[in-house]
Amino acid sequence: MGEVIVVTSGKGGVGKTTTTANVGTGLAMLEKKVVLIDTDIGLRNLDVIMGLENRIVYNLVDVIEGTCRIRNALIKDKRYPNLYLLPSAQTRDKNSVTPEQMKKLADELRDEFDYIIMDCPAGIEQGFKNAIAGADRALVVTTPEVSAVRDADRIIGLLEANEMKQTHLIVNRIRMDMVKRGDMMSSDDVCEILAIDLIGIVPDDESIVISANQGEPLVGNDSLAGRAYLNICKRILGEEVPFLDLDQKQGLFGKLFGRRKR
Amino acid sequence: MNNSVIIKGNKYGIIVVLNPDMPFEELKLVVAEKFKESSKFFENAKMAISFEGRKLSNEEQREILDIIGENTDMHIVCIMENDPGAEELFKKTVEQKLLELSNNSGQFYKGILRSGASLEFETSVIIIGDVNHGARVVSKGNIIVLGSLKGNAFAGATGNTNSFVVALDMNPTQIRIADTIARAPDKPVKQEVKETKIAFLEDGNIYIEPLNKNILQDITI
Numbered sequence: 510m511g512e513v514i515v516v517t518s519g520k521g522g523v524g525k526t527t528t529t530a531n532v533g534t535g536l537a538m539l540e541k542k543v544v545l546i547d548t549d550i551g552l553r554n555l556d557v558i559m560g561l562e563n564r565i566v567y568n569l570v571d572v573i574e575g576t577c578r579i580r581n582a583l584i585k586d587k588r589y590p591n592l593y594l595l596p597s598a599q600t601r602d603k604n605s606v607t608p609e610q611m612k613k614l615a616d617e618l619r620d621e622f623d624y625i626i627m628d629c630p631a632g633i634e635q636g637f638k639n640a641i642a643g644a645d646r647a648l649v650v651t652t653p654e655v656s657a658v659r660d661a662d663r664i665i666g667l668l669e670a671n672e673m674k675q676t677h678l679i680v681n682r683i684r685m686d687m688v689k690r691g692d693m694m695s696s697d698d699v700c701e702i703l704a705i706d707l708i709g710i711v712p713d714d715e716s717i718v719i720s721a722n723q724g725e726p727l728v729g730n731d732s733l734a735g736r737a738y739l740n741i742c743k744r745i746l747g748e749e750v751p752f753l754d755l756d757q758k759q760g761l762f763g764k765l766f767g768r769r770k771r
Numbered sequence: 772m773n774n775s776v777i778i779k780g781n782k783y784g785i786i787v788v789l790n791p792d793m794p795f796e797e798l799k800l801v802v803a804e805k806f807k808e809s810s811k812f813f814e815n816a817k818m819a820i821s822f823e824g825r826k827l828s829n830e831e832q833r834e835i836l837d838i839i840g841e842n843t844d845m846h847i848v849c850i851m852e853n854d855p856g857a858e859e860l861f862k863k864t865v866e867q868k869l870l871e872l873s874n875n876s877g878q879f880y881k882g883i884l885r886s887g888a889s890l891e892f893e894t895s896v897i898i899i900g901d902v903n904h905g906a907r908v909v910s911k912g913n914i915i916v917l918g919s920l921k922g923n924a925f926a927g928a929t930g931n932t933n934s935f936v937v938a939l940d941m942n943p944t945q946i947r948i949a950d951t952i953a954r955a956p957d958k959p960v961k962q963e964v965k966e967t968k969i970a971f972l973e974d975g976n977i978y979i980e981p982l983n984k985n986i987l988q989d990i991t992i
Contacts, residue, residue: 655904659886662903666885702903702921704883 511542511619514626514745515644517668519660521631523652524681527717528738529628530558532648535728535742537592541623544583546614547597548640549630550606556596560587560724570598573610579617593622603635608642615643624745633667641668646675648708652682653694658702665705677708679741684713685755709741712755776801778809784819784851787835791825798825803838810843821851870931873911874992884908884922891928904944913937913992923947924970932972933991937982941968946977953977 516529526549533545547555550570556562567582572595579595586592598605611627618625629640641647647668651661661678668676680696687693696710714734720727728738733755740750775790775798789798820839822832836847852858877895884890884898886905895912902908906922912934914926919940925947927934932949945954951972967982971990980986 659904663886663905666888669885702901704901 511622511625512646513615513619513644514624514646514648515629515641516626516648516650517629517637517640517664518631518650518657519633519664520651520657523650523657524679524711524717525631525650526554526558526628527721528648528650528679528681528711529555529626530721530726531728531735531738532742532745533624533626534559534586534589534592534726535739536624536626536745537586537589538729538739539742539746540591541746542591542621543624543626544593544595544618544622545626545628546595547628548606548611548636549628550597550636550639551599551602552630553597553599555628556584556594558721558724559594559726561594561596562724565596568596568598569614570601570605573606573614579614603630603639606639608638611639612643633663637664637667641671641673644673646677647673648677648679649703649705650679650681651699651703653680653688653696653699655694658694658699662703665703676705678703678705679709679711680707681711682713683710683755707752708744709737710752710755711737711741776805778805780813780818784821785813786821786823788823789825789827795831799834799838802835803842806839806842810845813843813845815844815846817846817848819849819851820847866929870911870929873929874913874931874934877912883918886922902938902943910934926970927972934972935990936970937967939967940965941970941979943970946970946979948972948977951975951977953979 516525516532518525529545533543537543545555545559546569547553548569556565561584564584567577569582571577572579572582583593583595586594615625627640627644630636649661649664651657665676678700680699683696684693688695696707700707712733714732716727716732717734727735728742729735733753737753740753743750775793777788779786779788787802827835832850839845839847873894877897878892879897879899880890881899883900884902884906886903889907889909891909893911895914896908896910897915897917898908899917901918902916902920902922902924904921907925908914908922909925909928911927911929912931914924914936916938918938920936920938920943922943923945924936924943926936927949930949934948936946936948943955945952948970949972953970968979969982969986970977970979
């Protein structure tokens with residue numbers, strides 16, 4: 510029986526889609542059968558980040574409305590044969606789908622896949638309700654900014670109200686140099702406010718922008734962010750992986766002067 | 772035309788204005804006559820009744836109700852008490868009691884109040900957990916937060932100026948006690964040591980001070 514994971518955040522632009530793409534690809538790398546569902550109907554993103562836009566024929570709304578079978582709409586990834594994408598529709602809006610329909614769709618996919626990952630739209634309206642409807646587990650993505658943390662707090666409250674079984678936190682785009690100067694919240698500060706378990710810390714990394722533009726998720730490569738994402742995947746599988754030391758890529762000066770432990 | 776009894780009414784009830792000076796026995800006859808005349812008008816309406824102009828004993832009230840019953844088909848559902856003095860007394864006693872109850876009795880709430888959450892309590896409340904930014908807790912009595920208070924707290928919601936707010940980590944966006952509102956300073960004050968603090972109302976101002984023995988002695992509940 511597969512597990513349904515929703516990636517959500519409340520605030521836009523904190524990295525839900527990037528996280529979905531990288532965690533999904535990472536799990537596929539670890540030889541799990543994975544399907545990514547873009548539930549942001551009206552604003553397609555995930556297919557672009559995955560570099561699969563040119564393969565789209567059918568979409569989520571087609572499947573829900575019965576225009577095509579699930580099998581026809583699923584796009585096989587270009588790198589991993591056990592990774593699939595169900596893209597969202599661009600010409601429709603969130604109200605074309607109900608939470609019940611999403612739950613049914615997720616349940617149908619459980620038999621065939623190990624992980625069904627939902628990329629949730631920003632906000633707390635219909636799109637959010639659709640995305641969390643069938644989920645067993647939620648990954649809440651936030652950046653160390655007060656507005657993102659505030660929204661994450663609200664989202665966690667809503668997930669609790671909807672009886673989400675497991676909720677984990679990913680602190681994205683953290684900059685250790687700023688944390689050290691006291692100009693940015695540390696992951697500990699964020700955790701103290703939100704009071705849920707941390708499953709990953711991803712540093713702010715230029716290579717993420719580059720990989721997104723190229724449509725190649727960077728999970729598993731040598732960059733810090735790539736390693737951080739792979740660690741998240743391993744933790745999802747239940748492995749105990751220590752958190753990365755995000756200070757290490759600081760160059761000579763950092764190494765000489767920045768040896769203070771957090 | 773005899774004006775010693777006047778019937779006023781609407782869809783739901785009638786007010787019977789009685790002459791205070793006429794002997795009761797005579798008055799009864801007039802009442803009977805009046806209701807007989809208007810029985811067609813009322814038919815079998817279900818109504819509340821209230822008496823004005825004259826203080827009636829329970830016995831007298833019952834007699835008048837009997838007269839109405841005999842002369843009309845209407846059903847009197849209840850008698851509305853129309854004594855301003857008694858009402859004021861009831862109101863005062865009930866409010867006093869409720870106020871005491873809300874301050875003296877309390878309940879526990881365990882959990883984190885997250886952004887957007889709003890909880891209201893009839894009594895004092897002890898929250899085991901944090902009240903995060905954007906969350907709100909309202910109590911008619913006192914609020915005690917065993918965690919950090921970062922959102923809004925409103926104690927003494929029905930106007931009790933003796934109410935107070937205590938938090939292990941006091942860092943609220945807004946605190947309201949009775950009708951007084953205090954807000955956080957625009958520039959956040961970095962406090963080095965986290966200590967338990969109490970917010971209370973004195974001379975129309977809200978003060979936040981570390982909780983110590985002297986302050987505890989001044990608390991009235």
